[in-house]
Amino acid sequence: xxxxxxxxxxxxxxxxxxxxxxxxxxxxxxxxxxxxxxxxxxxxxxxxxxxxxxxxxxxxxxxxxxxxxxxxxxxxxxxxxxxxxxxxxxxxxxxxxxxxxxxxxxxxxxxxxxxxxxxxxxxxxxxxxxxxxxxxxxxxxxxxxxxxxxxxxxxxxxxxxxxxxxxxxxxxxxxxxxxxxxxxxxxxxxxxxxxxxxxxxxxxxxxxxxxxxxxxxxxxxxxxxxxxxxxxxxxxxxxxxxxxxxxxxxxxxxxxxxxxxxxxxxxxxxxxxxxxxxxxxxxxxxxxxxxxxxxxxxxxxxxxxxxxxxxxxxxxxxxxxxxxxxxxxxxxxxxxxxxxxxxxxxxxxxxxxxxxxxxxxxxx
Amino acid sequence: xxxxxxxxxxxxxxxxxxxxxxxxxxxxxxxxxxxxxxxxxxxxxxxxxxxxxxxxxxxxxxxxxxxxxxxxxxxxxxxxxxxxxxxxxxxxxxxxxxxxxxxxxxxxxxxxxxxxxxxxxxxxxxxxxxxxxxxxxxxxxxxxxxxxxxxxxxxxxxxxxxxxxxxxxxxxxxxxxxxxxxxxxxxxxxxxxxxxxxxxxxxxxxxxxxxxxxxxxxxxxxxxxxxxxxxxxxxxxxxxxxxxxxxxxxxxxxxxxxxxxxxxxxxxxxxxxxxxxxxxxxxxxxxxxxxxxxxxxxxxxxxxxxxxxxxxxxxxxxxxxxxxxxxxxxxxxxxxxxxxxxxxxxxxxxxxxxxxxxxxxxxx
Numbered sequence: 001x002x003x004x005x006x007x008x009x010x011x012x013x014x015x016x017x018x019x020x021x022x023x024x025x026x027x028x029x030x031x032x033x034x035x036x037x038x039x040x041x042x043x044x045x046x047x048x049x050x051x052x053x054x055x056x057x058x059x060x061x062x063x064x065x066x067x068x069x070x071x072x073x074x075x076x077x078x079x080x081x082x083x084x085x086x087x088x089x090x091x092x093x094x095x096x097x098x099x100x101x102x103x104x105x106x107x108x109x110x111x112x113x114x115x116x117x118x119x120x121x122x123x124x125x126x127x128x129x130x131x132x133x134x135x136x137x138x139x140x141x142x143x144x145x146x147x148x149x150x151x152x153x154x155x156x157x158x159x160x161x162x163x164x165x166x167x168x169x170x171x172x173x174x175x176x177x178x179x180x181x182x183x184x185x186x187x188x189x190x191x192x193x194x195x196x197x198x199x200x201x202x203x204x205x206x207x208x209x210x211x212x213x214x215x216x217x218x219x220x221x222x223x224x225x226x227x228x229x230x231x232x233x234x235x236x237x238x239x240x241x242x243x244x245x246x247x248x249x250x251x252x253x254x255x256x257x258x259x260x261x262x263x264x265x266x267x268x269x270x271x272x273x274x275x276x277x278x279x280x281x282x283x284x285x286x287x288x289x290x291x292x293x294x295x296x297x298x299x300x301x302x303x304x305x306x307x308x309x310x311x312x313x314x315x316x317x318x319x320x321x322x323x324x325x326x327x328x329x330x331x332x333x334x335x336x337x338x339x340x341x342x343x344x345x346x347x348x349x350x351x352x353x354x355x356x357x358x359x360x361x362x363x364x
Numbered sequence: 365x366x367x368x369x370x371x372x373x374x375x376x377x378x379x380x381x382x383x384x385x386x387x388x389x390x391x392x393x394x395x396x397x398x399x400x401x402x403x404x405x406x407x408x409x410x411x412x413x414x415x416x417x418x419x420x421x422x423x424x425x426x427x428x429x430x431x432x433x434x435x436x437x438x439x440x441x442x443x444x445x446x447x448x449x450x451x452x453x454x455x456x457x458x459x460x461x462x463x464x465x466x467x468x469x470x471x472x473x474x475x476x477x478x479x480x481x482x483x484x485x486x487x488x489x490x491x492x493x494x495x496x497x498x499x500x501x502x503x504x505x506x507x508x509x510x511x512x513x514x515x516x517x518x519x520x521x522x523x524x525x526x527x528x529x530x531x532x533x534x535x536x537x538x539x540x541x542x543x544x545x546x547x548x549x550x551x552x553x554x555x556x557x558x559x560x561x562x563x564x565x566x567x568x569x570x571x572x573x574x575x576x577x578x579x580x581x582x583x584x585x586x587x588x589x590x591x592x593x594x595x596x597x598x599x600x601x602x603x604x605x606x607x608x609x610x611x612x613x614x615x616x617x618x619x620x621x622x623x624x625x626x627x628x629x630x631x632x633x634x635x636x637x638x639x640x641x642x643x644x645x646x647x648x649x650x651x652x653x654x655x656x657x658x659x660x661x662x663x664x665x666x667x668x669x670x671x672x673x674x675x676x677x678x679x680x681x682x683x684x685x686x687x688x689x690x691x692x693x694x695x696x697x698x699x700x701x702x703x704x705x706x707x708x709x710x711x712x713x714x715x716x717x718x719x720x721x722x723x724x725x726x727x728x
Contacts, residue, residue, distance in 0.1 A: 224620025256588025316670030
C-alpha cells in the first residue's frame with residue numbers, strides 16, 4: 001500500500017544483494033523507518049522483537065530468513081540449525097512453521113551451490129503469493145461489507161477490529177483490513193472502531209496509522225469499550241485476523257479477541273476471522289487445548305512507548321515498582337463464537353466441514 | 365488503610381478549619397500527595413478531574429463539598445447553585461446524587477447560621493458511615509472467598525478485579541477489595557489478577573498500589589487477558605465495584621466490566637459486584653437503557669502518563685496524530701451475568717427480589 005504516495009510492501013528482497021528490507025514496526029506510528037536484514041539471526045531477532053509481526057508477515061520473514069541463511073552457509077547442517085533458530089522466534093503463529101516446512105525440503109534436495117538462488121526464488125514466490133491471497137481475502141470480505149451497506153441503505157458500516165491485521169501484518173493488503181481497504185476503494189461508506197490492543201498497542205499504532213494513511217474514517221477505543229459499543233448497536237461487523245486456526249475452526253488471535261467474540265455473540269453482531277489458508281493448522285482439532293500461547297515479557301505491560309511533548313519517543317513505566325505483570329500474547333476464540341472464516345477461496349463456516357468444503361485437498 | 369505505616373482515609377475534614385483533605389489519586393502510584401479543598405468548586409473539580417474517584421468517594425466528596433459551600437455562603441440560592449455544580453461534575457455515579465439529596469433538604473430546613481455546622485456534622489457522618497458499610501461488605505464478601513479457599517483445601521484463591529474499587533475508591537476499606545483485604549488479614553491465601561483498566565489505568569496504578577502496600581500477592585494484566593485466564597481455570601472468582609446498580613440488579617461499572625462478566629459466565633466463574641446500597645438507584649429498572657454513560661475526553665485514550673527513566677512523571681502520546689478516539693467511561697453488565705451482589709447487609713441475587721429481600725424498606 002502507499003506511504004506518503006510511495007507504494008510499499010512490508011518486506012522486500014534487495015534487488016542486487018543478499019539483503020532483505022523491512023519496515024521497523026516498533027517505530028510506527030511515530031517514525032517510518034526501514035531496516036536491512038543480512039542474516040537469518042537478524043531475521044529471527046526481527047520476528048522476536050516484533051520489528052515485523054503479524055502471522056503472514058512472520059511467515060514471509062522466515063522465508064526471507066532462510067534465503068539469507070543460504071547466502072551465509074548453504075550446507076545441510078547450517079541450514080537446519082538456522083531453520084531451528086527461526087522456528088523458535090515465536091511459538092504461536094503457524095505461518096512461521098508453514099514457510100520453513102515449505103522451503104527446507106526443497107532446499108535440502110537442491111545441490112548446495114544452487115540453494116541460495118532457489119531460496120531467493122521461493123522466498124519471492126511466498127511473498128508474491130501472500131499479496132495475491134490477501135487481495136482475494138479482501139475481495140471475498142468486501143461482499144460481506146457491501147451486503148451490510150445495502151441492508152443499511154448505504155448508511156455507514158461500522159467495523160470493529162482488534163490488533164493489526166492490515167497490510168503491515170502481511171506482505172501487502174492485510175487480512176482483516178483487506179476487505180475494509182477494498183470496501184473503501186469501492187466507494188462504500190465505512191468506519192472502523194480500532195481496539196488499541198494492549199499491551200503492545202498494535203491497533204492504536206499500526207491499524208490507525210494504516211487507515212489514516214489510506215483516508216479511511218476510524219476511531220481508536222480502549223480494548224474495554226467494544227462490548228459497550230456492541231450493546232448499543234454501534235458495531236455492524238467484527239473482522240479480526242488469526243495467528244493460527246484449527247481445522248475445526250477455533251481461531252487463535254491476539255489476546256482479547258475472545259472477549260470481543262463473546263460480546264459480538266451476546267449482541268448478535270457478526271464476527272469474522274480473515275486468514276489465508278497458511279494460517280490453518282490442519283493437524284489440530286482443539287484450539288484451547290492444543291495451541292501454545294506465547295508468554296511475552298512483563299515489561300510490555302508495565303512500560304509503554306510514545307511521543308513526548310518535544311516529539312521524542314519516550315518509554316515510561318505505568319505501574320508501581322514491585323508489582324508483577326503477566327503477558328499472555330494470544331487467546332483462542334472457540335468456533336461457536338465465530339460467524340465465519342474469510343479465506344482466499346471464499347467465506348466458510350468456522351467448522352471442519354466448512355473449511356474442508358473450500359480446501360478439499362486437506363481432507364486426509 | 366495504612367500508607368507507609370500511617371493510617372489514612374482517602375478524604376478527611378480538617379480538624380480546625382473549613383477545609384477538606386484528599387489524596388491526589390492522579391499522582392499515584394508514583395507520588396503520594398494530598399490536596400486541600402476549600403471551596404465547593406474545588407471539590408467539583410477534584411471529582412471531574414479524578415483527583416478523587418470511585419462512586420462512594422465521589423459521594424463523600426460531594427458531601428464535604430456541600431460543607432465547604434455552606435462555609436462559603438449558606439444562603440438558599442448559593443447552596444442550590446453549588447449543589448448543581450457538584451451534581452454536574454460526573455454523571456454516572458449515583459452516590460453523588462444520593463449524597464446531595466441526603467444533605468440539601470436538611471440544610472435548607474436549618475437556619476442559615478447553623479448550616480455550616482450541620483453540614484460538617486452530616487458530611488462527617490456520611491464519611492464514617494461509608495467506612496462502616498465497606499467494612500461490612502468486606503465481612504460478607506470474605507465468606508465467599510473463605511468458602512472457595514475451603515473448596516480448594518487452602519490452595520491459593522485467585523480473584524480477578526477490574527478498575528479500582530479499593531479503599532481509595534471509598535473513604536476506607538473499599539468495596540470489591542474489602543473482602544480481599546479481610547481475607548488476607550484472616551490468613552487466607554489469596555492472589556489478585558489486576559486488570560490494568562485502560563484508559564486511565566486505575567487497576568495498574570491504584571489497585572496494584574493498594575494491594576502492594578498491604579502485602580497482598582497480585583499480578584497486573586492487560587484488560588485483554590482476563591478471558592484467556594478464565595478459559596484456563598486461572599480465576600476462581602471475579603469481584604468488581606459499581607458506580608450505579610439498578611433495583612433490578614443491572615450493574616454499571618468501569619468500561620470493560622461487561623466483557624469480564626461475559627467471560628466469567630462463559631467459563632462458569634462466579635462474578636460478584638460489591639457495593640453499598642447508596643450505589644443502588646432504586647428509581648431504575650433497565651440499566652442499559654436508563655443509566656447515562658459518561659463520555660470522557662479522548663486524550664485519556666491518546667495519551668498516557670508514567671515515570672520516565674529519570675523518575676519524572678511524563679505524559680506521552682501513544683496514537684497517530686489525526687486519529688480520533690472515543691472514551692465511554694462505563695458499561696452496564698446485565699443482571700443475568702452477575703452471580704450476586706455483595707452489600708453491607710449481606711450477599712443477594714442480582715435481581716429486584718434479591719435486593720428487596722435485603723432492603724425491604726425500598727419496596728415502595
